[in-house]
Structure formats: structure tokens, C-alpha cells
Amino acid sequence: MYDLVIVGGGPAATAAAVYAGRKKLKTLLIAESFGGQSIVSADVQNWIGDMSVSGVELAGRFEKHIRAQESVEIKSPESARQISKKENGFSVTTDKEAYQARAVILASGARRRRLNIPGEAELEGKGVAYCSTCDAPLFGGKNVAVVGGGNAGLEAVVDLLPYATEIYLLEFSGSLKGDAITQEKIRAKKNVHIILNAKAERIEGDGMFVKTLFYTDLISGKEEPLGVEGVFVEIGSVPNSEMVRDLVELNKHGEVVIDHKTAATSREGIWAAGDVTDEPFKQNNISAGDAVKAALSAYQYLLARE
DSSP: OEEEEEEOOSHHHHHHHHHHHHTTOOEEEEOSSSSGGGGGOSOBOOSTTOSOBOHHHHHHHHHHHHHTOTTEEEEOSOOEEEEEEETTEEEEEESSOEEEEEEEEEOOOEEEOOOOOTTTTTTBTTTEESOHHHHGGGGTTOEEEEEOOSHHHHHHHHHHTTTOSEEEEEOSSSSOOSOHHHHHHHHTOTTEEEEOSEEEEEEEESSSSEEEEEEEETTTOOEEEEEOSEEEEOSOEEESOGGGTTTSOBOTTSOBOOBTTTTBOSSTTEEEOSTTBSOSSOOHHHHHHHHHHHHHHHHHHHHHTO
16 A cells, blocks of 8 residues: 555656655656656756756656655556545556555646647657647747647747748638636737638658648638648647546536645546646646645645555
8 A cells, every 4th residue: 555656657657756755655657657748858958947958858857866765666658547446545446556655746748739640740849739828839930730629739930930031821711719807918010820620631751850741721622731840739738637537526628626825626536737627728847836835745645644
């Protein structure tokens, strides 16, 4: 029986594990891999304390910091499948085994919605990006495309305005879906080109970087090329919350609803932090901060029950 099981391997899971280790909690961390979504970023420039660090390097630092905690055991690569309530705590079932714990911190993150078109996977991190806040500065002086006309897409355009030369915003339907105020802001910019009724078809590059995005004009049926060096896919994300679907409160997006003061979920003994939650700002630094709340709250909870 563990005091605490932490599910995840990104910034939230790392912060929770470090603080659990400092409190000498008998902790198990279950992670498919380390790094979270930022592992695909060539250059992370907003991780506090580091002016510039690659996603791969950051992932290595996360793992090293977790392994330095003597009271934290690691099971990786291993994938959590189901968390269920038991009389004296919780059972966390993975693809390999089942573990028992008195408390759980869910830091399983989210996965970006993909276009699932040719060239996307091959050029990820080579011009194909999923986080404008993280990667916009890398596209200074370049032409870029943003796919998605909802709030995420509009905000990506805003993030890119100080950097990109020309910005093409592609929306599948006949109108943008994002906030009217943000629409007005980007429509006023001469270097922003809005393309409606556009279906992204494939991304081509030279093996190293993106060169062209092809889309179909759904009105004419004609395929059109866009010469761009970056493609930002902003069509939303999917929280990795399936394992607690029947255990804690989720919102309409499948995000775990938390108390933002303590990171507690609707189920006593379970906390959550990071992109799996209803925290509106999906950022590494915020994920880490919420996870610290979760770990300290879990420690107080366990201490009160000894």
C-alpha cells in the first residue's frame, strides 16, 4: 500500500513527485514517458529559470529530479488504465499491474487533437507545432499557417503577430468561431489572411522543415498550396481523463473539475493538476504550481488520517 500514487510524467507530475518526496511520502509515480507535451518543442523559452531549453532536455531534467527523490518509486514506461475506489483508498490499474494507494494525484495531461493528414507526424517539431505560446518566437520572419478558427486558433494568431511575416488562418466552416473582439483584432492586421471553407489536406517539407501546406477550397473543390514554414494546429486538445470518468466530476470537455485553491477533485482523496483539469491556462509553469498545491494538500490529508 502506497501513501500516494501520481499518474503522469510531465511538469505537473514532476512537481507533485518532488514535493511528495520532500514530505517523505511512500509514493509511486506511473508514467508512459517523461516530459509531457513540450517534449516535441525544439526550443522552450518560457520555462521559468531557463531562457532556452529543448523539450527533450527538459524531459530529461524532469526524470532526473524525480529519480532523486528517495521515497518515490517509478514505474515507466507503464500506462494507467483505470482508477477505482476501494474501502481503504484507491486501486490504480495499469497495462501491467494494479497498485493500491491511500491517495492519488492525477497529472496525466492531455493530448493535442491532430489533423491526421500526411506529413503532420513526420514534420512535428520541424515546423508543425501545437503550442503558440511556447513556439511563436521561433517563427520570426517566417510565413506560417494556423489551422482552426476557434478561440485557440485566434489566440495563436495573436501570439504570432509580433513574430511571423505573413499569417494564414484556415477554418473548415464558413465563419470563424472565436470571440468577436479577438476576430476584430486580427482582421485589422494586414498580414493576417483568413481562409474560410478550407480543409487541410497534407503538409510537405524538405525532410528538415515545413515548406508547403495544401488545402482544399470546399466551395470550388480546388486544392491550393500555401508556402509556409510553420503550421500551427489549433483544433483543441483531449484531456487524458478516461481513467477517472466514473470516479470524479468532469466538465463537458472531459476535463477534471478541481478546487483551484487546493487542486482537489470531487472525490475525497484524489487531486488533479495540469492539462487534464479545467485550469484555463494550459502552461507548464501553471501545471507545476497546481501540482505543488495537490501534493501539499494530499500530505495534509494523509497526515490527518494517521
